[in-house]
Amino acid sequence: MQTKIYTHAEAFEQLASEWDDLLERSVNAPFFMRHAYQSTWWKYLGNDDLALIAVRTDDGTLVGLAPLYRKTNSAGLVELTFVGCVDVSDYLDLLVDAEHVDSVYQAILDVLEGGEIAWDGLYLCSLPQKSITHTRFAEAARARGWVVEMSRQDVCPVITLPDSWEAYLAGINKKQRHEIRRKMRRIHNEADTRWVVIESEADMPAAIDEFIALHQKSTQDKEDFWSDSLVAFFKDVAQKLAAAGWLKLYFIEVNGVRAAAMLGFDYNNEFLLYNSGYDPDQFASLSPGNVLTSYTIQHAIELGRSRYDFLRGDEVYKFRFGAEAEPVFDLRIHRPQAGGGSINVEGC
Structure with a gap:
């Protein structure tokens, strides 16, 4: 050698x-x-x-x-x-x-x-x-x-995905299944709601700016997270990964306002949820982050992906969605x- x-x-x-x-x-x-x-x-x-x-x-x-x-x-x-x-x-x-x-x-x-x-x-x-x-x-x-x-x-909490959304719901805790359906129904009943996914290189720069803004609003820790060098890294790598077809940036819009965002990597038949952000001062009662998580799981199933990986962190909500911890x-x-x-x- x-x-x-x-x-x-x-x-x-x-x-x-x-x-x-x-x-x-x-x-x-x-x-x-x-x-x-x-x-x-x-x-x-x-x-x-x-x-x-x-x-x-x-x-x-x-x-x-x-x-x-x-x-x-x-x-x-x-x-x-x-x-x-x-x-x-x-x-x-x-x-x-x-x-x-x-x-x-x-x-x-x-x-x-x-x-x-x-x-x-x-x-x-x-x-x-x-x-x-x-x-x-x-x-x-x-x-x-x-x-x-x-x-x-x-740990990284991971969901092994079945072949349909209904099969996924049937496999999780009954209370959580009810909560997912209730929150998705409520946000659509009480507001003009849609979810969008950004994947193209051309749309990515503006979308990344919106994502960073929502991430910074989420908590004080997340606001302090973004140094100038980290912002530059994130914007550059997002463009490169979008060009390769591996980046998906999801938003949920409530009454025309982007209320929450999730950034993930669609890679090797898996979906990796990298980070998320939301505006706690708007629409918090409608749980836009939880609803958007449900949409991204549903979309990963529709795409035929085998795993949904929440990546590092043992936050309780990940396990409520049916994930199991991998060290x-x-x-x-x-x-x-x-x-x-x-x-x-x-x-x-």
């Missing part, structure tokens, strides 16, 4: 033609590992300390990517962590060709052990339940005598100090 460490942003352009091809061959390939997302995140939210490890076979075929960067944590120690970690990327992972798993893992560990990258701890955040990084990669690190710690970071893991690895001690490396 051949390895190369990329330390400059040009790496994303240099690897662009191969990145998503590897992703399609990978043993686990979260949406947030796509080149469009990773490269845009680095452009707006990264620092100047990239440490991206690429692994190739002897004939030059790209079979592994560890998109990492270095940052100093609150303890003053240098961590290597994923590009995209942690707040706005719900699932991250190493990209590893399914036919070369063990050799790629060993190659990455060889690089980390070789001294070309200075680091105190490795923090692989937001690993999905089906990832093998927190099992096989962890075992490979442990076999070298390294200290490995795994913890549950969060998201963090993996921390560090090497023992000389003399048998160890370094306590906290997450970012």
Whole structure:
């Protein structure tokens, strides 16, 4: 195996033609590992300390990517962590060709052990339940005598979708089924209501501005969430994902006013609900957010999608819609100090 460490942003352009091809061959390939997302995140939210490890076979075929960067944590120690970690990327992972798993893992560990990258701890955040990084990669690190710690970071509530809306309703709690029907009926009876979905590149810039405005109005925390760099990232990545056909932005209009919004990714036969917003000062009594959630579930079923993933967070409303929790893991690895001690490396 051949390895190369990329330390400059040009790496994303240099690897662009191969990145998503590897992703399609990978043993686990979260949406947030796509080149469009990773490269845009680095452009707006990264620092100047990239440490991206690429692994190739002897004939030059790209079979592994560890998109990492270095940052100093609150303890003053240098961590290597994923590009995209942690707040706005719900699932991250190493990209590893399914036919070369063990050799790629060993190659990455060889690089980390070789001294070309200075680091105190490795923090692989937001690993999905089906990832093998927190099992096989962890075992490979442990076999070298390294200290490995795994913890549950969060959960992603997920609905396994049936083939019809009525079948979905029949499968959830009777009280919730009644509430969904009651709220959908009420909003239509008491107001002129319609829901719309924005998917085109041309309509996306104005729609994203409306979404951000509704998200900021939702709570004080959400208003404080939007830094200038995050707004720039979000607008840019939305355009790229819309161009690829993966972005859907839903609104519910009440008496001509857009009262709530939901942004999701339509990808690989799954619907991923990324974020939402609403205006609590208008139409709150009509529960526009809950009704819009129902519409997006119904639409995902109509499109034939197999899963509706609420992504990270254990908010009660997600489970009322029939979701079941899937864990998201963090993996921390560090090497023992000389003399048998160890370094306590906290997450970012």
